[in-house]
Amino acid sequence: MKRFLFIVSRSPYGSSHALEQMEAAMVAAAFDAKVAVLFRDEGVWNVQQGQAGAAIGQKTISNVLTALPAYEIEEVYVCADSLSGRDVQTEPSLSVKPIHLSDQQALISACDVVITAQP
Amino acid sequence: MKRFLFIVSRSPYGSSHALEQMEAAMVAAAFDAKVAVLFRDEGVWNVQQGQAGAAIGQKTISNVLTALPAYEIEEVYVCADSLSGRDVQTEPSLSVKPIHLSDQQALISACDVVITAQP
Amino acid sequence: MNYALAVHGAPYASEAAEHALSFAEAVLASGQSIERVFFFHDGVYQGLAAQVPPQDKFNTNTLKRWQDLAGRGVELGICIASGIKRGIVDESEQARYELEHPTLAQGFELVGLGQLIAAINSADRYVEFPA
Amino acid sequence: MNYALAVHGAPYASEAAEHALSFAEAVLASGQSIERVFFFHDGVYQGLAAQVPPQDKFNTNTLKRWQDLAGRGVELGICIASGIKRGIVDESEQARYELEHPTLAQGFELVGLGQLIAAINSADRYVEFPA
């Protein structure tokens, strides 16, 4: 079975791309693939605490992300470099791990498939 | 009659937005509006010398820009700040003027309508 | 005051619809008027007929909000040049190009770029909602 | 080798079609195979039926190039979730949601996200053409 990495580089709500991408990650996991998720650059805002999508008639993406472990997606990373310089307060109910650039290099190389959604 | 400014911040070919925007500028000029065009950031690549859109089945945008004077669009500016740091060689058949940031501030304030096409 | 609005973003790729609709509704609520909403670039996809809103608790039906605006007399003009190349055609363009079906939603119409400039010239303000 | 391709960009908003089509044509020309092209996010607009190509000297008809690819046995799968909310529906979805006309172009089909993952699992390589 292949190892998938989903890289999310866009913040939520501005477009539905991050949400659609997480749906794809869950489907991959449902197919028994080994799935990791990496939030980088503006994408790190997806894990921000206190989101309330209802204010603009949208699903709250941090709530969607809390479902990842139920799909056995345990490797959820947030780029440490992207966090610095942004005032992101990580939603406490999410178990996400900061990851340094050098470890991201290794992560990407170790995967068979990298799926992104840009710009 | 109103004074229009079209701000082009995207490079050509990656999307058709710069081209569609220049069509709008020409229509505005045909309506006898006073029209200025400002290329900034990646948009400065629109005036690059030696373009050949035919290589990818597209119109060559620098050729489209040569038609601007025929529409009496004489104020065509390129952000000087955006030029520095990019190796842009301006197409010699275009009469475009480099413009500094402080003059762009004044230009924007002096216009009634600013039309952009982003991202 | 009289407003000309422009929408440059497609549904789901941008918040242009949410921003423009809420702004337009506030303009009308304040007793002011809208000369025309002009859909340009990828904004033309706002007028695609067959959009099926997600069946979630929000039931956000953006297309219906546009049509309600049209019902209140606001003209929704889709740039014909941007529209037909992307596949937004009314019955007359469908016939002209011998296409199988029209794709333009009720409440919208295809207009030329001149109608953008004319709306701006008639209006006191131009507000643009980008992609 | 066997390829799975993904297209995330809409026509005119991106070069995804030009890149993906030229790449796919080169894959086939080299004697290799394509498991499926999957259209995701705004890429679903590639399959909108009524696109009228600009009448210029280039006569680039991207939709026809996709259909030629389908004619050579390449499956063109549009993400059904991304597609129907944006207004890309086949006859069956049109009937289900009581819409006036279908909008999906010939040669394309609506498929689930599972078909993206299945294609990737069957293929040796996944290549993605972004928006």
Next chain:
Amino acid sequence: MSLHLVFSSTGLSACTRRRQRNDKLVLLGNGVYAHQQALDAGVEPADLYLLAADAQARGVSQAAAALAHIDYPTLVELTQQCSPIVSWND
């Protein structure tokens, strides 16, 4: 006096370098993340607004509590007071 509608953090950079002092600036959509960046670029707090709904959706209302959070009717009022209205979404 111009009104600048800023929809992203890169749009903010492009805007702040080209705005006149005392032009007003509204952060909308993903632009609301850039509230501190706007202050750092020298925008006076009195000239800076956030669209309340967009800040709330994104969870940045609290961090930007010192600034003016506005609704659509107030945004409409600002567009009456200012011209031209310029959008920035690089």
Next chain:
Amino acid sequence: MSLHLVFSSTGLSACTRRRQRNDKLVLLGNGVYAHQQALDAGVEPADLYLLAADAQARGVSQAAAALAHIDYPTLVELTQQCSPIVSWND
């Protein structure tokens, strides 16, 4: 060895910070403008490719003449030699 497909100048920055030394990198679309930026970021000229048609359309063929300009069949060959294939288009 990974293959990185870079479609923009900001995509290049995101990529070069996350690629392994000796991963190959192809500039496509608006990415071709960033050829000098790629060299400045430490990409070895031997690992750097431009899609010839995209460079030609944009008028940067000459400025990037020292680098390898490739066509689609060569791009297909690169995708056979490398895995995973990662797209960057921030």
